[in-house]
Amino acid sequence: LYARALVTLLLALVSVACASFRSGGAPPTSPWPPAPAAARKSISMILASGGSEVNGKTVDTPPRVVANWREWTEATYRDSALFSALVDPSVPSDLRSEVRVVDTGEAKIGMAIACGVTLFLFPAKATDHLTLRTDFKNAKGEVLATIEKSESVNTWIELFLVVVMPFHWPKSEIRDLITELNRATLAEAHAKGII
Amino acid sequence: LSVGRSFCACVSLVALCSGLGCVSMPTGASLGRAEPATKSVPRGAWLAPVVISDPSARGATENQRQLTLAIEGYVQQAGYFSRVNLLPGEPSSDEYVLGFVFDRYELRREIHPMYVPLALITLGIYIWAGGPIYRDVTHFSASLSVADTSGKELLRYADHVDDEGNVSLWSPRYALPTSSAERTRLVRSLLEQAAYGLTAHATQ
Numbered sequence: 001l002y003a004r005a006l007v008t009l010l011l012a013l014v015s016v017a018c019a020s021f022r023s024g025g026a027p028p029t030s031p032w033p034p035a036p037a038a039a040r041k042s043i044s045m046i047l048a049s050g051g052s053e054v055n056g057k058t059v060d061t062p063p064r065v066v067a068n069w070r071e072w073t074e075a076t077y078r079d080s081a082l083f084s085a086l087v088d089p090s091v092p093s094d095l096r097s098e099v100r101v102v103d104t105g106e107a108k109i110g111m112a113i114a115c116g117v118t119l120f121l122f123p124a125k126a127t128d129h130l131t132l133r134t135d136f137k138n139a140k141g142e143v144l145a146t147i148e149k150s151e152s153v154n155t156w157i158e159l160f161l162v163v164v165m166p167f168h169w170p171k172s173e174i175r176d177l178i179t180e181l182n183r184a185t186l187a188e189a190h191a192k193g194i195i
Numbered sequence: 196l197s198v199g200r201s202f203c204a205c206v207s208l209v210a211l212c213s214g215l216g217c218v219s220m221p222t223g224a225s226l227g228r229a230e231p232a233t234k235s236v237p238r239g240a241w242l243a244p245v246v247i248s249d250p251s252a253r254g255a256t257e258n259q260r261q262l263t264l265a266i267e268g269y270v271q272q273a274g275y276f277s278r279v280n281l282l283p284g285e286p287s288s289d290e291y292v293l294g295f296v297f298d299r300y301e302l303r304r305e306i307h308p309m310y311v312p313l314a315l316i317t318l319g320i321y322i323w324a325g326g327p328i329y330r331d332v333t334h335f336s337a338s339l340s341v342a343d344t345s346g347k348e349l350l351r352y353a354d355h356v357d358d359e360g361n362v363s364l365w366s367p368r369y370a371l372p373t374s375s376a377e378r379t380r381l382v383r384s385l386l387e388q389a390a391y392g393l394t395a396h397a398t399q
Contacts, residue, residue, distance in 0.1 A: 046281065048264035049225040059371040060223030063254040066261055089260065090244060092283045098264060141241070141280030 017120065017162035018155055020173040025151035029183040033080045034190045040084040041094035041195065047073055050100030050133060054107055061103060069101050072175050076182040082195050095136060095144075095195065101178075102131040115157055123158035128174070132181040136194050144194045149181040222253065222302040224261035227379040229272035234390040236397075239290040240276040241344075242267050245297070252300040266295060266382055273383075275390050291349075291393070292342045295385070299336035299355065302374040304329050307361060327361035331368060333377045339385040341393060349396060352388040356381040 047070040049061035077086050077097075087093050107126040115124035131150035137143055155170055189195045245263040247255040263281060270279045276291070286292065307327040314321045322328065336355035342348045356377045362368050 046260060046264050048261040048268075049223070050268065051225055051228070054367065054371060057367040058227055058373065058375050059367065060373040060375050061225050063223055063257045063261065066224070067257050070260075089263075089281070090283065096281070096284075098267070098281070100264065100268060137280070140285050141239075141278070 023152040
């Protein structure tokens with residue numbers, strides 16, 4: 001009985017096929033990484049949710065989601081080789097970047113119910129519109145530049161998407177999106193001579 | 196990706212265990228939209244890293260960072276000070292240093308006492324009709340200290356927000372529990388007190 005229950009549960013879990021697709025937006029940042037400046041500065045980066053909404057209702061952004069955004073952003077800053085060091089926000093630095101990610105989501109509730117009731121034969125869809133707003137400041141707290149970049153991701157849930165899912169895993173798509181928005185931000189700040 | 200992944204989780208849960216109701220998420224750190232300050236202080240302020248000292252708070256380290264930036268944004272948008280920045284930095288001598296400490300930081304989800312008996316008696320109609328399934332209980336308690344740049348404490352305020360509300364299958368909070376409104380209320384209350392206190396302090 002337990003084995004049957006376990007197999008049923010596993011089959012049910014496997015059948016939950018989600019796949020995400022970026023909306024396209026801006027072309028990939030090129031060249032990447034940009035040519036570094038002659039004198040590189042140290043920077044500290046702090047990131048938080050700038051607010052999340054689902055169908056107009058404010059919700060908490062789960063801390064682990066924000067932690068992922070921060071890790072991907074830190075990786076992009078390191079990868080850029082534009083800074084002499086990326087230091088902890090508690091340590092003084094030449095520059096500070098304050099990154100706020102606003103996630104405005106739309107979920108089709110009717111489709112979700114139909115999807116659940118038909119055991120994923122009927123598709124369901126949700127859209128995340130992510131805006132990355134970065135304030136670059138100097139040690140005196142003066143704002144040097146504010147740069148905003150945004151793009152959307154559509155997430156579909158449907159039984160047969162299980163074959164597409166490995167190539168459009170939601171977490172991978174959003175990692176690529178956050179990385180690209182950060183690259184575009186850093187490239188623009190670099191072009192303006194801020195970093 | 197909060198909405199997409201949570202949406203996946205929501206649909207899965209509706210399909211697999213809507214009768215059980217087993218969603219639980221840790222407390223976040225975001226704040227709601229800032230309302231304009233009723234009193235503004237014509238000086239700058241620097242915000243020290245926020246401390247969550249509640250030993251039972253999940254993800255306190257991550258939340259402290261996020262809350263620090265969230266409060267900075269809130270103070271800026273509401274206009275409590277002429278400008279606001281994060282420490283470490285180089286404050287000028289006439290600016291203030293703000294320090295928030297949260298000694299209680301809790302969002303707890305309980306099964307509503309009527310859920311199990313009424314769901315069984317009505318063969319699940321209770322759930323689909325929007326009967327309460329959970330009860331979300333929030334407890335936030337915090338203090339705000341205002342010091343000058345030499346470190347001398349000028350003012351200190353403490354406040355708390357305790358709230359609870361029912362959650363049904365159709366509530367927005369069902370799959371995405373939130374305590375943003377309660378947190379925002381507490382932060383705003385402390386800032387309002389500090390703004391009035393500093394204005395009175397300046398006129399003495």
